[in-house]
Amino acid sequence: MTPYCERAAPGWFAEPLNTVSGLAYFVAAWQSWKQLERARWREQWDLHLLAALVAAVGLAAVLWHASGIAWLHWLDRAALGAFVVAYWSVFLVRTQRFGAVAVAVAWLLTAIGLAALGSVLPLQAYGGTGIYMPLLALLVAAIGLAARVDRRLARDLLLASALFLLALVVRALDLVLCDWAVVGTHWLWHLLTAGLLFVLVDGMIRHVRLRETQAAQAVG
Template sequence: MTPYYCERTAPGWFAEPLNTASGLAYFVAAWQSWKQLERARWREQWDLHLLAALMAAVGLAAVLWHASGIAWLHWLDRAALGAFVIAYWSVFLVRTQRLGPGGVSIAWLLTAIGLAALATGLPLEVFGGTGGYVPLLALLLVGIGLAARVDRRLARDLLLASAIFLLALVVRALDLMLCDWAVVGTHWLWHLLTAGVLFVLVDGMIRHVRLREMQAAQAAG
């Protein structure tokens, strides 16, 4: 098996202890987000609960993949992150732009076209596949522009998430490049940083929802 990461030098279980352990950061992020949600308001906040659960799913997939090195779990790892991205962008469109099902469908069509066009011009598999994550950075930048129209605090959260994610991309790209110098590599930092990105995104969305609810209550009163 060709190693995907610096820390893995051979196939088999537990060949990436640091990468595996750092995957637990997603569980911490998920738990911190989950604690902020109101259990009694499950129906009103089901989408926010889903985002917290998907953060945990990203962690589970990352831990399983790095602990085992089994090839198909690599795709599960990517699928879990992809599910979070799809869910978050959908929640973002509904909660911040107040789009209905038809509007969300059109927005997703435009998003898919834009991301596909961007991806065609990028070397997606360079630096251990890091190039494949660059379109997500572009999506965050679009989100900043949309959020700035309705909630500047959320826009700042997205800006912070973008900055952390940019650093995470650099760290991920350096993993194999610096392998001779850093024996354990840098991919474990990718886990810590992206867990932070997911938390900032969900935490910002939770605050946005609370702001909207407070504004609605004030308008009604």
């Protein structure tokens, strides 16, 4: 069985729709990058990093789906994993005001929690879609933490969770509906997750601006 419905044979450019839809990540990265202040990259280096990692997810996705080379599949997952690590770290620092030690402890607890959740979930079910379920749980945890400090960010995270849930359904249906939808549904996964990543980065950028405005008002 091929990994995606659209790929009927090995070789380059056997998944044109999946490949082209991967460009949506570049659009999301560019829209995020445009909101950042170039002159303040030192203060906003973490936000710039998030935008750059969205582009990295897009590059890995395009290369993997264009070529079908096995090791690029792992690069695709590694790029998304790098974004998750960076975003959760930035979230803890920017919203919870955690220092380095607190972030390390939080990551230890997060890793334990995700590992425990992964041990009881069918991670390889539905073409490997189950492997992303712990990330949905992480988003839900972020909503609870964000609600204490920034309700608008919490709403952004709620929207991101809804997009992610829909994306998981679409990804799971790719091979299931292959006989009916010849090109599959994985290209929708790209569009939805690109939107998801944009919502996450955009929400963080606006949260940082809110914090800076509040700090300026307090000084004034």
